[in-house]
Amino acid sequence: MHLRPLVLVSTLTLAFAAHAAGPDIEKVNGSITAEAGQTYGRLETVNGSIRIGDRATVEKAETVNGSIRVGDDARTGGLETVNGSIRTGEKVVVGGPLETVNGGIFVDRGGLVSGDIETVNGAIGLVRTTVEGDLSTVNGDVTVGIGSHVKGGLRYQKPNVNISWRPQRDPRVIIGPDARVDGPLVFERKVVLYVHRTARTGPITGAQAIRFDGPTPPDTQND
Numbered sequence: 001m002h003l004r005p006l007v008l009v010s011t012l013t014l015a016f017a018a019h020a021a022g023p024d025i026e027k028v029n030g031s032i033t034a035e036a037g038q039t040y041g042r043l044e045t046v047n048g049s050i051r052i053g054d055r056a057t058v059e060k061a062e063t064v065n066g067s068i069r070v071g072d073d074a075r076t077g078g079l080e081t082v083n084g085s086i087r088t089g090e091k092v093v094v095g096g097p098l099e100t101v102n103g104g105i106f107v108d109r110g111g112l113v114s115g116d117i118e119t120v121n122g123a124i125g126l127v128r129t130t131v132e133g134d135l136s137t138v139n140g141d142v143t144v145g146i147g148s149h150v151k152g153g154l155r156y157q158k159p160n161v162n163i164s165w166r167p168q169r170d171p172r173v174i175i176g177p178d179a180r181v182d183g184p185l186v187f188e189r190k191v192v193l194y195v196h197r198t199a200r201t202g203p204i205t206g207a208q209a210i211r212f213d214g215p216t217p218p219d220t221q222n223d
Helices: 006-019
Strands: 032-034 039-044 050-052 057-062 068-070 086-088 105-107 124-126 135-137 142-144 154-156 172-175 185-187 192-196 209-212
Touching: 032 039, 032 057, 050 057, 135 142
Parallel strands: 032 050, 039 057, 050 068, 068 086, 086 105, 105 124, 124 142, 135 154, 142 172, 154 185, 172 192, 192 209
Antiparallel strands: none
């Protein structure tokens, strides 16, 4: 864990403590839905997905086998799964980390995440999003999309030797137009790194940046 400026995080924590006073929902088998515009405490399941409606407020959401989907303008605490993806709509405020093991993480435009974003086997994508913490992954692509701001750093950890999990190609990392990664970019494995000429990053270790000018890198336009 890394120490971060506490002002914004503390403000978000107090806001959730004041407003996320709704009911908790706990299950073992089954999905959970937080209705649009309603307030909830903790949402927890083992085998099932979690869906949080537009403008809903949730203290925290956790599952093991299932995805987490968050609607537009929602307010949540940390979101965590093991086998599943996490995807948020527009203008979502997350007062904690986004974490998964096997699954991708995507935060749509106007998002604010006060913690880290972590996955092992899955992509990370941001569009005009601010992340107060770090981005961390092992396998999978990372896109810090147009206008996004990561106040921490970006790290690719060295993968364990596992013949059954060998990607068909090296992960691709894109730091897009007008994007920023303030902290260091550390790569403990081989990646292909694209950095837009209008982007700004901290020091880069373990990869050579390929500069590009268009909205997307030339080698990814037909993906």
